[in-house]
Amino acid sequence: MKITMVQLTPVLTRRETGNTNPHIIVQLHTDEGLVGVGEMSDLGHGKVKFDVRDLTESLEEVLVGQDPLHWRPLCHMIQGRYAGEGPLREGVEIAIFDLVGKVKGQSITELFGGGYRDKVKVCYPIFRMFDMAEVEPNLARVDQRMAEGQDLFRLYVGGNVEADEAFLSAVRSKYGSSFGLKSLDLSGRLSWKKAMAVLEVLLPYDPILVESVCDRRDPEGQYEVRSRIDKPISEHISSVQQAFFFAKNRLVDIFNLSLAGCGGLTAGLHMAAIAQAAGISCLVGTTQELSIGVAAQAMFGALLENLDFPSDMTGGLLYIDDVVKERVRYENGYLLVPDGPGVGMELDEDKLRELERPLSSLSIPAW
Secondary structure, eight states, X not given: OOEEEEEEXXXXXEBTTSOEEEEEEEEEEETTSOEEEEEEOOGGGSSSOOOHHHHHHHHHHHHTTOOTTSHHHHHHHHHHHTTTOHXXXXXXXXHHHHHHHHHHTXXXXXXTTOOSOSEEEBOEEEOXXXXXXXXXXXXXXXXXXXXXXXXXXXXXXXXXXXXXXXXXXXXXHHHGGGSEEEEEEOTTOSOHHXXXXXXXXXXXGOOSEEEOOSOTTOHHHHHHHXXXXXXXXXXXXXXXXXXXXXXXXXXXXXXXXXXXXXXXXXXXXHHHHHHHHTTOEEEXXXXXXXXXXXXXXXXXXHTOTXXXXXXXXXXXXXXXXXXXXXXXXXXXXXXXXXXXXXXXXXXXXXXXXXXXXXXXXXXXXXX
Protein backbone atom coordinates (compact mmCIF):
# COMPACT_ATOMS: atom_id res chain seq x y z
CA MET A 1 0.00 0.00 0.00
CA LYS A 2 1.23 3.48 -0.89
CA ILE A 3 0.05 6.97 0.03
CA THR A 4 -1.06 8.76 -3.14
CA MET A 5 -2.42 12.10 -1.94
CA VAL A 6 -2.57 14.40 1.08
CA GLN A 7 -5.84 16.28 1.56
CA LEU A 8 -5.99 19.06 4.16
CA THR A 9 -9.28 20.75 5.03
CA PRO A 10 -9.27 23.77 7.39
CA VAL A 11 -12.41 24.03 9.51
CA LEU A 12 -13.75 26.47 12.07
CA THR A 13 -15.82 25.14 14.97
CA ARG A 14 -17.83 26.82 17.72
CA ARG A 15 -17.36 26.23 21.43
CA GLU A 16 -20.25 26.43 23.84
CA THR A 17 -18.44 29.38 25.43
CA GLY A 18 -18.98 31.42 22.24
CA ASN A 19 -15.42 31.17 20.92
CA THR A 20 -14.52 29.75 17.53
CA ASN A 21 -11.44 27.66 16.87
CA PRO A 22 -9.62 26.57 13.69
CA HIS A 23 -8.37 23.04 12.98
CA ILE A 24 -7.08 21.17 9.94
CA ILE A 25 -8.57 17.77 9.11
CA VAL A 26 -6.00 15.48 7.47
CA GLN A 27 -6.88 12.78 4.94
CA LEU A 28 -4.20 10.47 3.57
CA HIS A 29 -5.41 8.69 0.42
CA THR A 30 -3.88 5.41 -0.73
CA ASP A 31 -3.70 3.29 -3.87
CA GLU A 32 -5.88 0.66 -2.17
CA GLY A 33 -8.77 3.04 -1.57
CA LEU A 34 -8.29 3.34 2.17
CA VAL A 35 -8.19 6.85 3.65
CA GLY A 36 -6.53 7.67 6.96
CA VAL A 37 -7.97 10.60 8.91
CA GLY A 38 -6.19 12.84 11.39
CA GLU A 39 -6.58 16.23 13.03
CA MET A 40 -4.27 19.20 13.56
CA SER A 41 -6.09 20.47 16.60
CA ASP A 42 -7.00 23.93 17.86
CA LEU A 43 -4.68 26.06 15.74
CA GLY A 44 -5.90 29.37 17.17
CA HIS A 45 -3.07 29.79 19.67
CA GLY A 46 -0.54 31.18 17.22
CA LYS A 47 -0.98 34.42 15.29
CA VAL A 48 0.53 32.95 12.12
CA LYS A 49 -1.53 30.29 10.37
CA PHE A 50 -0.36 27.64 7.94
CA ASP A 51 -0.65 28.26 4.22
CA VAL A 52 -2.72 25.15 3.50
CA ARG A 53 -1.71 24.80 -0.15
CA ASP A 54 1.98 25.16 0.67
CA LEU A 55 1.67 22.73 3.58
CA THR A 56 -0.12 20.19 1.38
CA GLU A 57 2.69 20.32 -1.18
CA SER A 58 5.30 20.00 1.56
CA LEU A 59 3.61 16.97 3.12
CA GLU A 60 3.08 15.29 -0.24
CA GLU A 61 6.80 15.62 -0.94
CA VAL A 62 7.42 13.58 2.22
CA LEU A 63 4.46 11.17 2.24
CA VAL A 64 3.42 10.32 -1.32
CA GLY A 65 4.82 6.95 -2.35
CA GLN A 66 5.42 5.87 1.26
CA ASP A 67 3.95 2.71 2.79
CA PRO A 68 2.14 3.70 6.02
CA LEU A 69 2.67 0.18 7.37
CA HIS A 70 6.34 1.17 7.68
CA TRP A 71 5.24 3.78 10.16
CA ARG A 72 8.31 3.95 12.37
CA PRO A 73 10.75 5.52 9.86
CA LEU A 74 7.90 7.54 8.38
CA CYS A 75 7.00 9.10 11.74
CA HIS A 76 10.70 9.69 12.40
CA MET A 77 10.92 11.58 9.12
CA ILE A 78 7.88 13.72 10.02
CA GLN A 79 9.26 14.44 13.49
CA GLY A 80 12.54 15.65 12.03
CA ARG A 81 11.20 17.71 9.15
CA TYR A 82 8.52 19.53 11.18
CA ALA A 83 10.32 19.61 14.51
CA GLY A 84 8.71 22.82 15.80
CA GLU A 85 5.12 22.11 14.74
CA GLY A 86 3.42 19.92 17.33
CA PRO A 87 -0.19 20.05 16.00
CA LEU A 88 1.04 19.40 12.44
CA ARG A 89 2.92 16.27 13.50
CA GLU A 90 -0.01 15.20 15.67
CA GLY A 91 -2.44 15.35 12.75
CA VAL A 92 -0.23 13.48 10.31
CA GLU A 93 0.65 10.73 12.80
CA ILE A 94 -3.01 10.18 13.73
CA ALA A 95 -3.81 9.75 10.02
CA ILE A 96 -0.90 7.32 9.55
CA PHE A 97 -1.98 5.17 12.50
CA ASP A 98 -5.59 5.38 11.39
CA LEU A 99 -4.50 3.82 8.08
CA VAL A 100 -2.43 1.13 9.77
CA GLY A 101 -5.30 0.28 12.09
CA LYS A 102 -7.76 0.03 9.21
CA VAL A 103 -5.43 -2.34 7.35
CA LYS A 104 -4.95 -4.56 10.41
CA GLY A 105 -8.48 -4.24 11.78
CA GLN A 106 -7.16 -2.91 15.08
CA SER A 107 -7.50 0.28 17.10
CA ILE A 108 -4.43 2.42 17.71
CA THR A 109 -4.37 1.05 21.26
CA GLU A 110 -4.31 -2.51 19.94
CA LEU A 111 -1.56 -1.66 17.45
CA PHE A 112 0.68 -0.85 20.41
CA GLY A 113 -0.10 -4.06 22.29
CA GLY A 114 -3.30 -3.16 24.12
CA GLY A 115 -4.22 -0.62 26.78
CA TYR A 116 -4.34 -0.55 30.56
CA ARG A 117 -7.88 0.88 30.64
CA ASP A 118 -10.97 1.33 28.51
CA LYS A 119 -11.99 4.70 29.97
CA VAL A 120 -10.21 7.76 31.33
CA LYS A 121 -11.44 10.11 34.06
CA VAL A 122 -11.60 13.64 32.62
CA CYS A 123 -12.30 17.19 33.75
CA TYR A 124 -14.26 20.02 32.12
CA PRO A 125 -12.45 23.37 31.65
CA ILE A 126 -13.62 26.63 33.21
CA PHE A 127 -11.64 29.26 31.35
CA ARG A 128 -9.79 32.17 32.90
CA MET A 129 -11.98 34.97 34.24
CA PHE A 130 -10.95 38.62 34.11
CA ASP A 131 -14.18 40.16 35.39
CA MET A 132 -16.73 39.34 38.09
CA ALA A 133 -19.42 39.31 35.40
CA GLU A 134 -17.96 36.03 34.12
CA VAL A 135 -18.68 34.16 37.36
CA GLU A 136 -22.42 33.56 36.86
CA PRO A 137 -22.13 32.10 33.33
CA ASN A 138 -19.47 29.71 34.58
CA LEU A 139 -21.63 28.66 37.51
CA ALA A 140 -24.38 27.87 34.99
CA ARG A 141 -21.88 25.71 33.05
CA VAL A 142 -21.10 23.77 36.18
CA ASP A 143 -24.81 23.22 36.83
CA GLN A 144 -25.30 21.88 33.30
CA ARG A 145 -22.30 19.56 33.40
CA MET A 146 -23.01 18.28 36.90
CA ALA A 147 -26.52 17.38 35.75
CA GLU A 148 -24.94 15.36 32.94
CA GLY A 149 -22.69 13.44 35.34
CA GLN A 150 -19.52 15.45 34.64
CA ASP A 151 -18.32 16.09 38.20
CA LEU A 152 -14.67 17.07 37.77
CA PHE A 153 -13.46 20.50 36.63
CA ARG A 154 -10.26 22.38 35.84
CA LEU A 155 -10.13 26.12 36.63
CA TYR A 156 -7.78 28.47 34.79
CA VAL A 157 -6.84 31.05 37.42
CA GLY A 158 -4.92 34.27 37.91
CA GLY A 159 -6.84 36.62 35.62
CA ASN A 160 -9.03 37.99 38.41
CA VAL A 161 -8.45 36.25 41.73
CA GLU A 162 -11.59 37.80 43.25
CA ALA A 163 -13.64 36.16 40.49
CA ASP A 164 -11.77 32.86 40.94
CA GLU A 165 -12.55 32.83 44.65
CA ALA A 166 -16.19 33.86 44.15
CA PHE A 167 -16.66 31.02 41.67
CA LEU A 168 -15.04 28.40 43.90
CA SER A 169 -16.89 29.59 46.98
CA ALA A 170 -20.22 29.36 45.15
CA VAL A 171 -19.68 25.84 43.78
CA ARG A 172 -18.37 24.53 47.08
CA SER A 173 -21.36 26.06 48.87
CA LYS A 174 -23.81 24.44 46.43
CA TYR A 175 -22.18 21.08 45.71
CA GLY A 176 -19.70 20.51 48.53
CA SER A 177 -17.26 17.69 47.87
CA SER A 178 -19.34 16.36 44.96
CA PHE A 179 -17.80 19.18 42.89
CA GLY A 180 -14.36 17.86 42.01
CA LEU A 181 -11.58 20.39 41.41
CA LYS A 182 -8.94 18.61 39.36
CA SER A 183 -6.55 21.55 39.06
CA LEU A 184 -5.80 25.21 39.42
CA ASP A 185 -4.14 26.05 36.10
CA LEU A 186 -1.92 29.15 36.06
CA SER A 187 -0.74 28.48 32.47
CA GLY A 188 2.78 29.73 33.25
CA ARG A 189 1.54 33.33 33.02
CA LEU A 190 2.89 34.60 36.35
CA SER A 191 6.22 34.86 38.09
CA TRP A 192 6.60 32.35 40.88
CA LYS A 193 6.03 34.99 43.60
CA LYS A 194 2.80 36.19 42.00
CA ALA A 195 1.76 32.58 41.48
CA MET A 196 2.26 31.93 45.19
CA ALA A 197 0.08 34.94 46.05
CA VAL A 198 -2.73 33.47 43.92
CA LEU A 199 -2.29 29.99 45.35
CA GLU A 200 -2.40 31.22 48.95
CA VAL A 201 -5.94 32.43 48.26
CA LEU A 202 -7.19 29.45 46.21
CA LEU A 203 -5.45 26.35 47.61
CA PRO A 204 -7.96 26.10 50.51
CA TYR A 205 -10.52 25.00 47.88
CA ASP A 206 -8.54 21.75 47.69
CA PRO A 207 -7.55 21.03 44.08
CA ILE A 208 -6.11 17.61 43.28
CA LEU A 209 -3.09 19.31 41.68
CA VAL A 210 -1.69 22.62 40.49
CA GLU A 211 -0.71 23.21 36.88
CA SER A 212 1.99 25.31 35.15
CA VAL A 213 2.89 27.38 38.18
CA CYS A 214 5.33 29.68 36.37
CA ASP A 215 7.28 30.07 33.15
CA ARG A 216 8.79 26.71 32.11
CA ARG A 217 12.01 28.58 31.35
CA ASP A 218 12.34 29.40 35.06
CA PRO A 219 13.31 26.12 36.73
CA GLU A 220 14.29 27.95 39.91
CA GLY A 221 10.78 29.38 40.10
CA GLN A 222 9.30 25.92 39.55
CA TYR A 223 11.39 24.64 42.43
CA GLU A 224 10.39 27.55 44.72
CA VAL A 225 6.67 26.93 44.25
CA ARG A 226 7.02 23.16 44.58
CA SER A 227 8.90 23.53 47.86
CA ARG A 228 6.18 25.78 49.31
CA ILE A 229 2.95 23.88 48.59
CA ASP A 230 1.75 20.39 49.46
CA LYS A 231 -0.08 19.67 46.20
CA PRO A 232 1.46 17.83 43.24
CA ILE A 233 2.52 20.08 40.37
CA SER A 234 2.10 19.24 36.70
CA GLU A 235 3.68 20.82 33.65
CA HIS A 236 3.19 20.60 29.89
CA ILE A 237 6.04 18.70 28.26
CA SER A 238 6.78 19.31 24.59
CA SER A 239 10.06 17.54 23.83
CA VAL A 240 12.09 14.57 25.01
CA GLN A 241 14.88 16.97 25.95
CA GLN A 242 12.53 18.93 28.19
CA ALA A 243 11.16 15.71 29.64
CA PHE A 244 14.68 14.58 30.54
CA PHE A 245 15.55 17.97 32.08
CA PHE A 246 12.39 18.10 34.22
CA ALA A 247 12.83 14.48 35.30
CA LYS A 248 16.52 14.86 36.11
CA ASN A 249 15.95 17.99 38.21
CA ARG A 250 12.74 16.77 39.87
CA LEU A 251 10.92 19.99 39.02
CA VAL A 252 7.40 18.55 38.82
CA ASP A 253 5.38 15.57 39.98
CA ILE A 254 3.33 15.04 36.82
CA PHE A 255 3.99 15.33 33.09
CA ASN A 256 1.05 16.84 31.21
CA LEU A 257 1.21 15.19 27.77
CA SER A 258 -1.05 16.10 24.85
CA LEU A 259 -0.51 14.84 21.32
CA ALA A 260 -0.48 18.40 19.95
CA GLY A 261 2.01 19.52 22.59
CA CYS A 262 4.22 16.44 22.23
CA GLY A 263 4.02 16.45 18.44
CA GLY A 264 2.35 13.09 17.96
CA LEU A 265 1.89 9.68 19.48
CA THR A 266 5.42 8.36 19.02
CA ALA A 267 7.07 11.34 20.70
CA GLY A 268 4.45 11.33 23.46
CA LEU A 269 5.18 7.70 24.28
CA HIS A 270 8.90 8.50 24.53
CA MET A 271 8.15 11.32 27.00
CA ALA A 272 5.86 9.09 29.04
CA ALA A 273 8.62 6.46 29.21
CA ILE A 274 11.05 9.05 30.57
CA ALA A 275 8.48 9.96 33.23
CA GLN A 276 7.95 6.33 34.18
CA ALA A 277 11.68 5.68 34.46
CA ALA A 278 11.99 8.67 36.79
CA GLY A 279 8.97 7.73 38.92
CA ILE A 280 6.92 10.67 37.62
CA SER A 281 3.20 10.38 36.93
CA CYS A 282 1.37 11.45 33.76
CA LEU A 283 -1.95 12.91 32.75
CA VAL A 284 -3.22 13.48 29.22
CA GLY A 285 -3.63 17.19 28.56
CA THR A 286 -5.46 18.98 25.78
CA THR A 287 -5.36 21.82 23.34
CA GLN A 288 -9.16 21.31 22.98
CA GLU A 289 -9.50 18.79 20.19
CA LEU A 290 -12.45 17.71 18.07
CA SER A 291 -13.56 14.07 18.22
CA ILE A 292 -10.77 12.73 15.98
CA GLY A 293 -8.13 14.32 18.18
CA VAL A 294 -9.92 13.36 21.40
CA ALA A 295 -10.19 9.73 20.26
CA ALA A 296 -6.46 9.61 19.54
CA GLN A 297 -5.75 11.19 22.93
CA ALA A 298 -7.96 8.62 24.64
CA MET A 299 -6.06 5.77 22.98
CA PHE A 300 -2.77 7.39 23.96
CA GLY A 301 -3.99 7.62 27.55
CA ALA A 302 -5.01 3.97 27.50
CA LEU A 303 -1.40 3.06 26.70
CA LEU A 304 0.16 4.88 29.68
CA GLU A 305 0.93 2.67 32.65
CA ASN A 306 1.68 5.76 34.78
CA LEU A 307 -1.55 7.65 34.01
CA ASP A 308 -2.11 8.34 37.68
CA PHE A 309 -4.20 11.53 37.53
CA PRO A 310 -7.42 12.63 35.78
CA SER A 311 -7.00 14.07 32.30
CA ASP A 312 -8.29 17.03 30.30
CA MET A 313 -9.87 15.59 27.13
CA THR A 314 -13.35 17.13 27.00
CA GLY A 315 -13.32 18.73 23.55
CA GLY A 316 -16.16 16.37 22.62
CA LEU A 317 -18.31 18.23 25.17
CA LEU A 318 -16.90 21.70 24.61
CA TYR A 319 -17.51 22.03 20.86
CA ILE A 320 -20.95 22.59 19.34
CA ASP A 321 -19.65 21.51 15.93
CA ASP A 322 -17.72 18.42 14.90
CA VAL A 323 -16.71 16.62 11.70
CA VAL A 324 -17.53 12.99 12.51
CA LYS A 325 -20.70 10.91 12.18
CA GLU A 326 -20.63 9.86 15.84
CA ARG A 327 -18.66 11.80 18.43
CA VAL A 328 -16.50 10.41 21.17
CA ARG A 329 -18.56 9.28 24.15
CA TYR A 330 -18.49 10.35 27.79
CA GLU A 331 -20.13 8.55 30.68
CA ASN A 332 -20.32 9.68 34.32
CA GLY A 333 -17.24 11.87 34.04
CA TYR A 334 -15.19 9.38 32.01
CA LEU A 335 -14.10 9.46 28.38
CA LEU A 336 -14.70 6.04 26.81
CA VAL A 337 -11.76 4.84 24.73
CA PRO A 338 -12.97 4.08 21.18
CA ASP A 339 -12.37 0.52 20.02
CA GLY A 340 -12.95 0.79 16.27
CA PRO A 341 -10.19 0.31 13.68
CA GLY A 342 -7.53 3.00 13.65
CA VAL A 343 -8.69 6.11 15.48
CA GLY A 344 -12.23 4.72 15.61
CA MET A 345 -13.91 7.78 14.08
CA GLU A 346 -15.82 8.05 10.77
CA LEU A 347 -15.51 11.38 8.97
CA ASP A 348 -18.77 13.06 7.92
CA GLU A 349 -18.02 14.65 4.55
CA ASP A 350 -21.15 16.84 4.66
CA LYS A 351 -20.21 18.31 8.04
CA LEU A 352 -16.64 18.77 6.84
CA ARG A 353 -17.80 20.85 3.87
CA GLU A 354 -20.20 22.82 6.07
CA LEU A 355 -17.46 23.76 8.55
CA GLU A 356 -14.69 24.39 6.01
CA ARG A 357 -13.20 27.87 6.33
CA PRO A 358 -9.89 29.34 5.12
CA LEU A 359 -7.23 29.84 7.76
CA SER A 360 -6.29 33.47 8.33
CA SER A 361 -3.54 35.18 10.29
CA LEU A 362 -5.55 38.39 10.47
CA SER A 363 -8.92 37.34 11.81
CA ILE A 364 -11.20 34.45 12.59
CA PRO A 365 -14.66 34.90 10.99
CA ALA A 366 -17.62 35.40 13.30
CA TRP A 367 -20.47 32.90 13.23
